[in-house]
Amino acid sequence: MARSKATITLSPSRDIPFDRLVLSQSNVRQIKCGLSIAELAEDIARRGLLQSLNVRPVPDADGAETGMFEIPAGGRRYRALELLVKHKRLAKTAPVPCIVQQASADILAEEDSLAENAMREPLHPLDQFRAMLSLVDSGQQVEAIAAHFMTTPAVVRQRLKLAAVSPKLHEIYAEDGMTLDQLMAFTVSDDHERQEQVWELLAHGYNRSAGYIRHKLTENTVRVADKRVRYVTEAAYVAAGGSVVRDLFEPDDGGWLTDVALLDRLVDEKLAKDAERISAEGWKWVATAIDLPWNATSGMRRISGMETPITPEEAARLAALEAQADELSAVWSDAAEIPQEVDASIDAVEAEIGALVDRPTIFDPDDMAWAGAFVSIDADGSLRVERGLVRPEDEAADPSADDAEVLGSSGSGSAAVRSTDLGRGGTERTSLPGGDDPNGDVEEEGGLKPLPDRLVSDLTAWRTLALQDAFAQDPATAFAAVLHAMVLSAFYSFSHESCLQLTLHPVHFSNPPDGLRDSAPARAIAERHADWTGRLPQDDTELWEALLALEADDQASLFAHCASLGLNAQAEIVPKYDNGRISRRSIERRIAHAHVIARAVELDVIAAGWRPTVEGYFRGVTKPRILADVTEARGEQFAGMIDHLKKADMAHEAERLLEETNWLPEPMRTPGEAEPPSHGAANDDGTGALPAGLANDFDGEVEDTCEGHGGADAIAAE
Template identity: 55%
Template sequence: MAKATPKIVLSASRDIPFDKLFLSDSNVRRVKNGVTIEDLADDIERRGLLHGLNARPEVDDDGNETGRFGIPAGGRRYSALAILVKRKRMDKTCPVPCIVKSASDPILAEEDSLAENSLREPLHPLDEFRGMKLLHDKGEREQAIAAHFRVTPAVVTQRLRLASVSPKLHEVYAAGDMTLDQLMAFTVSEDHARQEQLWKQLDHSSNRSPAFIREKLTEDMVPVSDRRVLFVGLPAYLAAGGTVPTRDLFEPDDGGWLSDPALLDGLVAEKLDVEAAAIKAEGWKWVAALVDLPYGYDEDYREIDATREPPTEADETRIAELRAEADALEEQWAGSGDVPPEVEARVTAIDVELAKLSRGWFTYDPQEQARAGVFIGLETDGTLYIDRGWVRPEDEPEEEPDETGDGEALAETSSDEPAGDDAHSVPANSEPATVPGLAVECGDDDEDVIKPLPDRLVAELTASRTVALQDAFAQNPSVAFAAVLHAMVLTTFYQVRTETCLELSVNRVYFPFQAPGLRESAAVKAVEERHAGWKARLPKSDKDAWDAIQQLDGADQAALFAHCAAYAVNAQWEPVPKHGGGRISAHGVARRVEHANVLARAVGFDMVAAGWRPTVENYLGRVTKPRILEAVAEGTEPQKAGLIDHLKKGDMAREAERLLTDSGWLPEPLRMAEVEPVLPIADMPVDGGDAEALPAFLGDEGEDEQDSAYAIAAE
């Protein structure tokens, strides 16, 4: 009969006076790591000793116990107790609980020391989060918890937020099927049902990144950095009953998100009405206040002249005070890497007020002001954009009749498109015309048919292309000159103008269809900055303009010529009535776009280089699912399109935007069409001998570059 395995016997626990203990040479810990001994001493002083020490009796050379005990395991606790004795917070004879093993124990003391430190397992992060939440639920303040565990209050707040995520997601995280970064992303929402729903949706998504989770959980919210929030002010939103912004404690969020867009829009409308009333009281006939003024809002309006009055003495005094305050703040915070937000806000406010005061004041002729109005919009930083002094066509004063009776107004004629089949033709891929101003929304079409792009979308895309092309055109004077010359030759010698995209008078091009935010695009800002620079250089009166232009050198004349001509570039496709009768035929639109491609090639234009990227707002959210999949397949790989073909349209569009980032993909209306090369002008025979030399202001460019520019633009 086999003998039973003997039961283990645990070593006895004894209270040993502290002065009888010493740190054994068998303790394997040599390198300081983790919580410092001082911090551990503070913790033992507060809550007492949580774990006893491991001790072995000391023996002399004859094997007799000396009455002292070495500590092979628990050396940090022993050192912390020694600090408390030194602080006189503990007597040196105070009993210390110890687990005492025999001096002749077969297990080496070094093994005990190594085992105690290597076999221990730290808390799972989830247990730490839950533990802090239990303390908080029992009345402990966040600052107290932070002090007890030697962390900052912000860390405690983060742990508590993680503990507040749905328990079902906690289980997923504990099982190792969710990363900590993903769990942190879910903290931007307190809705457990929404958290669980989104996690289930991620099973069918190739994108499970923390950024995507945050985006999905905040898609119905308004960022605090939105221009509307900055305009109204967060305190006003909260005072009106809005909830405290949702914050992301783990990523920069620019203040978080607001959950009540309707309330915010109401507050914006009210404040805009107040601002508009105050400005109208200055003596204007009307005020148009919009959150987002479109590009070309001043179409067909006449700007009235303003007289600038220099700053008053009171203004100069205020300017000096503001500059002194700004200098003091700069000196106080110079070299500091962490400037408080309120200081930065004050510096910004000073800059804004200084700029306003330094400009002085503008006055207008009372009669002109009484028939003019003001445009108001919101800048991206929430400040008001105010553009005063615009007269509508219907508000222009009536002209006095000719008292002699000899002069009758001459009827203006227009060079309309020639009648014929072309005037009523419609491109094969044309869709029904849309009503300007109404958004065209594509349904969630699951059919595998790639339908033509909606009319409005094509018009919006080509509007963006036109503005960017105008900017590129303005930077290439030689091409601009050749293009204008080409248009003039067409109208002078051939009585046609449909072969060119230039609207020459020069007539500035405006867009009945345009995507939101076009006025703030890089191309628009570049054009407007260039325009402001020339306006400052030119004389105020048009009577003096000729002499001023003659004083410009060749390069400046060329640059000014290109800038003016750029406003006439029209590369926008637009829908036309199916049965004709509109201001332009389908044939005319097609030829305009065709020549715009020639012009784009001449200036080396590229919409990708101009900064256009496919997004949910400007393309992907406006087309059908087959179009989205087509874009991903063309811009990346066909396999990637297959990864998202099961998603709903909204999710598919957002995932496609991520996949197409930096891909360089463009929808068909924005692509560069291939153009057949033509015979350079320099190689064409010219009647009457040698060709006339180029204008003087173009003479400083290389001959090859000139010939190439003329050849392409003259197609």
């Protein structure tokens, strides 16, 4: 008769009182990891012991059972139960579910401990994400789930966001066809169809980085940090029905606005309301623009205003606030941490001081009737208002324009303007001596007549030469006179009070690029100009004495500022037909001298804030030029990664590849300076400096995510 095969007998399970259990020295776990004992105890207290302890009988010297049991596998659970007993939340004799191994078994206790810890398969991250989603769908709150699983609400929201990605992409991730970083990148969009389209796009290219995925999913959106969003506020946009997507895994400056048309409408409406408010001040015209062109004010005259005087009550309040600010600073300046309420008090005091110190400007209503204002959005999202500008076509319409006549110096043109328009304060002008001047010397009864014009001309010609000779021998006065003439040109429109035939011609760029006014150098120049405007006198006739009163360093700084406004290093577009204004040779000579100055001041365009961006550079060049630039800056292998892309995608990838380099296009380089860094210097082995997401693709390999799901999950849960 045939014998049947032996069947496996599983170890029996028993409920053993807790006080009959002891830890075994055979437990192989020596290093702490995962949840702390206290957290595990709280979890056991809430849901009970989900996994039995693995125990063995403790024999006596003769091998008989003593009624005690040792625990080779499950020591952390035992410690958690022990903590509950210590806190009197669990009875000492409470039964504990255990799997009892035979003491005489051939398998060592150490092997039990090793097997239990080593042969467990961690839960796949996708299963964790879906489990979190099912808990929310069942009605549990995010905060409660976070508390139950000893994590933070932010981690729970991350996993819920991952669970909301397209099911098709989930399948690819489950089969290790996508990395966790890539899956996280897809969470910036809730549009499953668009997610799948982008994944299809990646299948035909080398670049599958998470950054590229985020870029493709947000290329038709607007960042919350954009100045238009700051102007209308994100809250107003959301209240109007707009939506915002956020990246829960990477810094995103607040996220992206998805409805660009709605944002533009809100901006237009708010600008119109602000323009209406500014117009109500009494201006003839108010023009609005999101980005004011660089040369918007070119050819316009500025009228001057008066700062609103501070009242005695305001002065007293300002003194009290400054005393309060000094007191707070003395108390808290050395503190390691400032309480929130104190910090709020300091901010409130500083804000009120700023409001009192920043005095509004009052303009003459008669001047405002012929002038206007530009209303635009500043780089930080605040409203930018430039008041007091008179357009050339409005000059003739001004009925007071014939009140005074000013003779301009040679080459600057004579112009009839109001006396109030001569400089910022406006003063009466003294006429030249001569017989034809109605204000000159009148004929006396004794028969004296004014000197003939010709004689006056001859005499003053001789005096001019004498003055020139003396002037040349007094460098300090010569410097002051040149500075005076430059300041008149830079700050006092239509003023010709200087005897020097020297006029500063501020540069007005032809074809200025978009956003030039918001560039870092433009903002620095504007701030410096505004600072000097506040320091100089309103009346240009007081300027000479004011300049002489300045310290030497201040004179030099003002001189350099004025001179800088006339520096032109732009390679202007030479017209096909000579218009008499510029020629190719004159531009070449000007640019050559600009290089000399650039070397003298050690110009660093990169440090000044320029970067090769899509809008500022790559969109205006051809695909071969983009590839040549990337090759020069990073090497041929990087150019080979993007040579198959369409122009728009290639431009965006080139911007990213060159972001951290010091590469400049040829027109922005200074001849004689160090050449742009070669790709060899930045990447000695040809692959070490590959950007994130491209290194694996360049090798033709796909990252293996099957191994180490626990590590990937840890990244998602950070």
